[in-house]
Amino acid sequence: MTSFTTRATDDAADCCAAAGKVPDDQEPTAQQYFAQMIQNCLQNAQAAKDAGRPIVGILCEFTPRELIMAAGAVPVCLCGGSAKTIAAAEQYLPANLCPLIKSTFGYHLQGNNPFLEMADLIVAETTCDGKKKMYELMAESRPMYVLELPQKADDPDALEHWVRELQKFRSFLEQRFQTEITQEALRNAIATMNRERALRRELAALMKADSPPLTGRQLLDFKSSISGLCEDFRQYQRALAEYRDQQAGDSRVRVLLTGVPTVHGAERVVQLLEDAGGLVVAAENCTGLKPIMEDVDLNAADPLQALAEKYFHLPCSVMTRNDRRLEFLRELAVQYRAQCIVDLIWQACLTYDVESHRIKRFAEQELDLPYLRIETDYSPSDSARIMVRIEALFETIRR
Numbered sequence: 001m002t003s004f005t006t007r008a009t010d011d012a013a014d015c016c017a018a019a020g021k022v023p024d025d026q027e028p029t030a031q032q033y034f035a036q037m038i039q040n041c042l043q044n045a046q047a048a049k050d051a052g053r054p055i056v057g058i059l060c061e062f063t064p065r066e067l068i069m070a071a072g073a074v075p076v077c078l079c080g081g082s083a084k085t086i087a088a089a090e091q092y093l094p095a096n097l098c099p100l101i102k103s104t105f106g107y108h109l110q111g112n113n114p115f116l117e118m119a120d121l122i123v124a125e126t127t128c129d130g131k132k133k134m135y136e137l138m139a140e141s142r143p144m145y146v147l148e149l150p151q152k153a154d155d156p157d158a159l160e161h162w163v164r165e166l167q168k169f170r171s172f173l174e175q176r177f178q179t180e181i182t183q184e185a186l187r188n189a190i191a192t193m194n195r196e197r198a199l200r201r202e203l204a205a206l207m208k209a210d211s212p213p214l215t216g217r218q219l220l221d222f223k224s225s226i227s228g229l230c231e232d233f234r235q236y237q238r239a240l241a242e243y244r245d246q247q248a249g250d251s252r253v254r255v256l257l258t259g260v261p262t263v264h265g266a267e268r269v270v271q272l273l274e275d276a277g278g279l280v281v282a283a284e285n286c287t288g289l290k291p292i293m294e295d296v297d298l299n300a301a302d303p304l305q306a307l308a309e310k311y312f313h314l315p316c317s318v319m320t321r322n323d324r325r326l327e328f329l330r331e332l333a334v335q336y337r338a339q340c341i342v343d344l345i346w347q348a349c350l351t352y353d354v355e356s357h358r359i360k361r362f363a364e365q366e367l368d369l370p371y372l373r374i375e376t377d378y379s380p381s382d383s384a385r386i387m388v389r390i391e392a393l394f395e396t397i398r399r
Helices: 030-035 037-050 065-070 099-110 114-118 129-138 156-176 183-208 216-220 230-243 268-275 303-312 323-335 350-366 380-398
Strands: 055-058 074-077 121-125 144-147 253-259 278-283 340-346 371-376
Touching: 030 037, 030 230, 037 055, 037 074, 037 114, 055 065, 055 114, 065 074, 065 156, 065 183, 099 129, 121 129, 129 144, 144 156, 156 303, 183 216, 183 230, 183 278, 183 303, 216 268, 216 278, 253 268, 253 323, 253 350, 253 380, 268 278, 268 340, 268 371, 268 380, 323 350, 340 350, 340 380, 350 371, 371 380
Parallel strands: 055 074, 055 121, 121 144, 253 278, 253 340, 340 371
Antiparallel strands: none
């Protein structure tokens, strides 16, 4: 596992210099800026659309944003985090299916996700069976490209297959949008994403402090549905300048969160953990450190090969055997001095659910840390029950 750095690099040109500077006494804080993330991204997406740039919806961290950006398009995350759209989806999908899948499909049916409605293309991927079959339904009325993921994390043939998949995806984007993805454009996109990952790592590293200056729930907000936004980079830097020397001065239980992604709108369990007196100092999942832990080698002879290697290393539960997840959890537990591991599983997320037994054994026997498995969906109906279990875990740790 590649250990991540804690300072942002200057590999990419400072595009933030072009962002309009507002006098300090009139400018909202970085936290206030990211609290308006959806509105900010909508403005950026609409401006790009008006300028003739395609909007490409993505539904998984395995989709390389760099290839989309190098094609002159704008990658936008479409993963649904709202419980309100699930009822519509259940007219077509099983009730006992992952809420993220149902929420995303519900947005499709209701037509009330503006990013999805303006998307010129949706990029899907063969992670779990539930997603694959949902994509078939969505593709009946929306343009879609499906990336076939390899399944065996340590098989050289699997990496070769993934390289070929990205080569085909590159050719498809070029044909679809009548453009050429040059090596220079790809390297520029890689530099931009490396910079974004480095800035987000630096923010996440603040949680290593004895008394971190922000909560895990606040940290979750420091990201956008659209990657590579210059103003985001400037706000990351402002947040780092604001928080770097602050200390909260408390003794909350340090939680290492693992499992499913807590996408925008589905942060309830993180909030419950912190309302109960915990502090989520690190999130291993796809909305946390997993996708930003490793950069793409900007100096590689073949940037596409380097891109494939970076994304192939994601320790997702769809991979078999998924030893990288354990290695990463071990690193995080040490670096962030975790006092327990909480494994969040969305209802019917079979790959993470099956792995939970192995994660429990690893946490308790190898890391010597208390472990709590939380299986839930997007409904708040079980919040009281979950809170009781969290409080019991924290009380045991404090004793």
